[in-house]
Amino acid sequence: AQKVTQAQTEISVVEKEDVTLDCVYETRDTTYYLFWYKQPPSGELVFLIRRNSFDEQNEISGRYSWNFQKSTSSFNFTITASQVVDSAVYFCALSEGAGDYKLSFGAGTTVTVRA
Amino acid sequence: DVKVTQSSRYLVKRTGEKVFLECVQDMDHENMFWYRQDPGLGLRLIYFSYDVKMKEKGDIPEGYSVSREKKERFSLILESASTNQTSMYLCASSLLATKNIQYFGAGTRLSVL
Secondary structure, three states, X not given: OOOEEOOOOEEEXXXXXXXXXXXXXXXXXXXXXXXXXXEOOOOOOEEEEEEEOOOXXXXXXXXXXXXXXXXXXXXXXXXXXXXXXXXXXEEEEEEEOOOOOOOEEOOOEEEEEEO | OOOEEEOOOEEEEOOXXXXXXXXXXXXXXXXXXXXXXXXXXXXXXXXXXOOOOOOEEOOOOOOOEEEEEXXXXXXXXXXXXXXXXXXXXXXXXXXXXXXXXXXEOOXXXXXXX
């Protein structure tokens, strides 16, 4: 069964629009970690954020913000005032348990920002 | 900065060939991983290693093997390449202390003809 679901396959926006990427996860563990990675056209996945299951505070980093809601098992990612450089594939991932270091990735969402 | 280097960006091989994909990291990370990335499937873990000469199967190990003789180097081996192994292969590493933050290489796009 898919542990991480990214229902949006592709999103296309015009520069300066906001874009929200959805991520829904499934786990029975009480301790787990959620991640977002960015994969630009160069191919290398870039780590963006890690959030543990005990910290439901939303986080903002520049134009990026994350909304973690355990009640709906979601960890959504918003890019505010998008730029062409934000065009990439974005992956949500889950690491279950306190001692596990494997990641389960979603299928990814391709974001295209048009000038 | 962490540097994970994969030896080739693009590789074309024939069915039945033995293929080696090499990955080197320069940050003394204990853990190393091999994934394959296919459209619509995200990244799927093939094998990982948490120490020299140690390895564990991931979700899709069939048709692959790995080797870790030195801490900094993790090799993925396709014993007899098949067309269904055409894919993007990504290597990653992580530090034991921050074990689930993985750092990735740029990937090797392998085509098996």
